Amino acid sequence: MRPRIAVTMGDPAGVGPEIVVQALRFPEVVSICRPVVYGDAGILRRAAAVLGQAVEVADGGESGPGRIVVRPLSSLSPDEVPFGRISEAGSRAMADYIREAARDALAGRVDGVVTCPITKEGLKMAGVPFPGHTEFLADLCGGADVVMMLAGDRLRVALVTIHVALRKALELLSLPVIVRTIRITHDFFRKYMGTDAPRIAVAGVNPHAGGAGCSATRRRRWWRLRLPPAGRKGSTRRAPTPPTPSFSARTAGSSTWWWR
DSSP states (O other), X not given: OOOEEEEEOOOTTSSHHHHHHHHTTOHHHHTTOEEXXXXXXXXXXXXXXXXXXXXXXXXXXXXXXXXXXXXXXXXXOTTTSOTTOOOHHHHHHHHHHHXXXXXXXXXXXXXXXXXXXXXHHHHHHTTOOOSSHHHXXXXXXXXXXXXXXXEOSSOEEEOSSOXXXXXXXXXHOOHHHHHHHHHHHHHHHHHHSOOSSOEXXXXXXXXXXXXXXXXXXXXXXXXXXXXXXXXXXXXXXXXXXXXXXXXXXXXXXXXXXXXX
16 A cells, blocks of 8 residues: 655745645656645645646545645634745644644654755744754654755765754764764664665765865874774775765765765
8 A cells, every 4th residue: 555644734934835736746746655735725725826736625535636635734824824924823833734744653644754844933933942854853753863864866965963053063073973873874774775784984074074184184083093983783984085076976876875
């Protein structure tokens, strides 16, 4: 049976509703899953009208081309959530979509969750003490230890720091944080991707990644002496490499997964 997927609508005043309408009109999407939109039927109809799409929005049955099934968690008027404007009502609804989707996933009522764009300012306005989906969902899952991964067909990048300014990111980097990211990502590839011996490379923050010892020699020594405890059986790591060549090598067909 096709998996049942909760799709959170995102910010009602943002692009999320339009993304939902556009995505669910493709047969190749609804042929592989049973999407249910956690959101607002009226706002989805507004998005369909803006896009010029003839779409039925229903609260039961199955989604299909031209038909969107929604779990209505709000009933907002367009005046409450004008396009591009953050509002308290829209922000509370946005947070509720995520909460309910996570609860249903944990209870086994849906098989997975797909999220549409939200606003950090809106989360704060709704009283959510997290800057983004990753931290919010981790908390809803009981404080799970997670990392964010940006994934494509040929390139997957796990992030050591997220949702902070560059200066703060540099302050947050430490051996335990880097080791934690490598371990979580390594275990993910072993458990879910069927990769018996993941090859791990770390993209350096410095564009020169130490310059073979000509710059940032302290970081280079630190890597060589202290990072090996991150390893798992069957894994391979590379010393920090400049970010651009790292990503270019991977997209050109290298078999290495890259972590930053």
